[in-house]
Amino acid sequence: MSVRAGLVGVGPVGDRIVRCLKERDFPLAGDLCVAATRARTETLGDEEFAVQALSEDDFENSLEFFEGLDVVFFAGREGAKGASATWAKPAIERYGCYCIDNGSDFRMDPDVPLVVPEVNMEAVTPDTKLIASPNCSTIQMVVAIWPLHQAATIKRVVVSTYQAVSGWGGAAQTELCEELERLLECGCVDNCDPSIFPRPIALDCLPHIDRFLPNGYTKEEMKMVNETRKIMGVPDLKVTATAVRVPVQIGHAEAINIAFEKSLDADTARQILSDPAQAPGVVVIDGPTDDPNAIEFRNAPEELQYPTQADVLRDEYKDMVLVGRIRDDETVPHGLNLWCVADNLRKGAATNVVQIAAQMLEQGILG
Ligand SMILES: NC(=O)c1ccc[n+]([C@@H]2O[C@H](COP(=O)([O-])OP(=O)(O)OC[C@H]3O[C@@H](n4cnc5c(N)ncnc54)[C@H](OP(=O)(O)O)[C@@H]3O)[C@@H](O)[C@H]2O)c1
Structure with a gap:
């Protein structure tokens, strides 16, 4: 065929x-x-x-x-x-x-x-x-939270994103390189291409992705709200987002806080997300590491490992959603925090x- x-x-x-x-x-x-x-x-x-x-x-x-x-x-x-x-x-x-x-x-x-x-x-x-x-930031979030929703029913999601410039399109990657060159040469970037980002992005973070809407959110933030509801089939799911552009070429990261209807602690969430049958497309990188390459970058071998945007460029992870920093939210009943990263050009698109x-x-x- x-x-x-x-x-x-x-x-x-x-x-x-x-x-x-x-x-x-x-x-x-x-x-x-x-x-x-x-x-x-x-x-x-x-x-x-x-x-x-x-x-x-x-x-x-x-x-x-x-x-x-x-x-x-x-x-x-x-x-x-x-x-x-x-x-x-x-x-x-x-x-x-x-x-x-x-x-x-x-x-x-x-x-x-x-x-x-x-x-x-x-x-x-x-x-x-x-x-x-869907939007790149929505895709990686729903891949990570859907298995947890199956287990304990999500009531509310609060997400903050750290999104690569390539999410805008190919021209934004060139814009970041050129701004960084000017920054190194002259010590500042006093102009930028306003058709790409509203302000220079070199070594700065912009809480502004796509246009602002009358409710004060950006279109990108409301995409995360509305698309998540549609994909998960929960039209009244409470989702609130802050979308931030960061000076990274490829890879979006997200800090996600979830409140569940039923009890779900961090250990159980880690087990669910580590099981490919329950959480297809997810790789958990969370906990002490025995990977010598990982240890090289840290002071103490027993330190917790976690994924970053650079990891999604590795061949074995390029199509996966990497999840780490899974921990109980100690301020609410049935609350959880996690961090996830993915390649916005690949799994995100x-x-x-x-x-x-x-x-x-x-x-x-x-x-
Ligand atoms: N970048 C991401 O992380 C990401 C993630 C999810 C979804 N998306 C979506 O995926 C799409 C592509 O993203 P990208 O980053 O590759 O964009 P891009 O760098 O702007 O490239 C867009 C391409 O589409 C072509 N094109 C534009 N308008 C066209 C038209 N009317 N008819 C035919 N071809 C047309 C352009 O042609 P020319 O080369 O001839 O100008 C160009 O090759 C966008 O809709 C974007 O929102 C992107």
């Missing part, structure tokens, strides 16, 4: 989708068809691709890109003129392809499933042609959409 697949968008997420398809031996029928706003040759993964142009001004010709494709991964930009808003529905109507979208345009549409395979793959049926993948397609294949929806 093999699948004719397309990719729209060749930024860091598009690049990681190509890598994930290859690493997972996704059964492609023929070459992956690739499109962006301009035609050119691009290296994605380690392969060169002829990128086709999609243009609204040449709508009919551009739409032919989708002809014959079974599934299309969207990794373009969002908004009214964005990739999935322009092309997904016409491609479905004209050619019947399944479209899996990394962007936010359709996430809260009641007719579009919002899917994290470890949590709610059952939301995808043969009739759901358009499938949305590319890996999630490739996993969705792979499971659709397994379930006979695709192929």
Whole structure:
């Protein structure tokens, strides 16, 4: 069984989708068809691709890109003129392809499933042609908290994020490097590209991701609230978020405080999250370590180990959600604190959409 697949968008997420398809031996029928706003040759993964142009001004010709494709991964930009808003529905109507979208345009549409395979793959049926993948910070949080919700029913979540610049897009990684160079050369960064971040990000943290909304929260924070409720199927779940951009290239971290209805202590939470059958996609890094590489960075070998953003770049962790610092919240009944990190470009985006397609294949929806 093999699948004719397309990719729209060749930024860091598009690049990681190509890598994930290859690493997972996704059964492609023929070459992956690739499109962006301009035609050119691009290296994605380690392969060169002829990128086709999609243009609204040449709508009919551009739409032919989708002809014959079974599934299309969207990794373009969002908004009214964005990739999935322009092309997904016409491609479905004209050619019947399944479209899996990394962007936010359709996430809260009641007719579009919002899917994290470890949590709610059952939301995808043969009739759901358009499938949305959540925001990167939402994905890693629900992978970590869903198994705990199964065990003790979550009442409330308070989350603070520490999000890498690559969450904005490829241009933000260049912006951080350039600002850091100027900082080293001149001792300060007095300007920045305001189309990326509102203030310099070099050696600073910005509690501002996406636009501010009338309620004082940012769009990113409300995405975490609303998407978590939709994925977990708990429309009135209490979730409150503070989203912070930090000068890290890749990898989002989150400090999560959870209140449960039933009792769940830190040891039990650690056991649940350490069991791949109960907590697929999670790796617990929490407790004393005997890893000599880990000890090298610490004063005392008995110190607790914990994951950081740098760990998600390691090959064995790049598609996982790493959880540590699991401890009882001693200020409330049935409260827990934990820390989680994941690669925002992989599990936060590319890996999630490739996993969705792979499971659709397994379930006979695709192929
Ligand atoms: N970065 C993350 O951590 C993350 C996590 C979860 C979800 N996402 C979402 O994933 C998507 C891609 O992210 P990214 O970081 O790779 O973005 P990016 O660096 O901005 O790249 C966007 C790509 O999409 C193409 N594109 C934009 N508008 C298009 C249109 N109307 N038609 C066709 N192609 C179009 C661009 O084409 P050109 O190259 O020709 O300009 C570019 O190749 C975004 O929707 C983002 O919100 C990102």
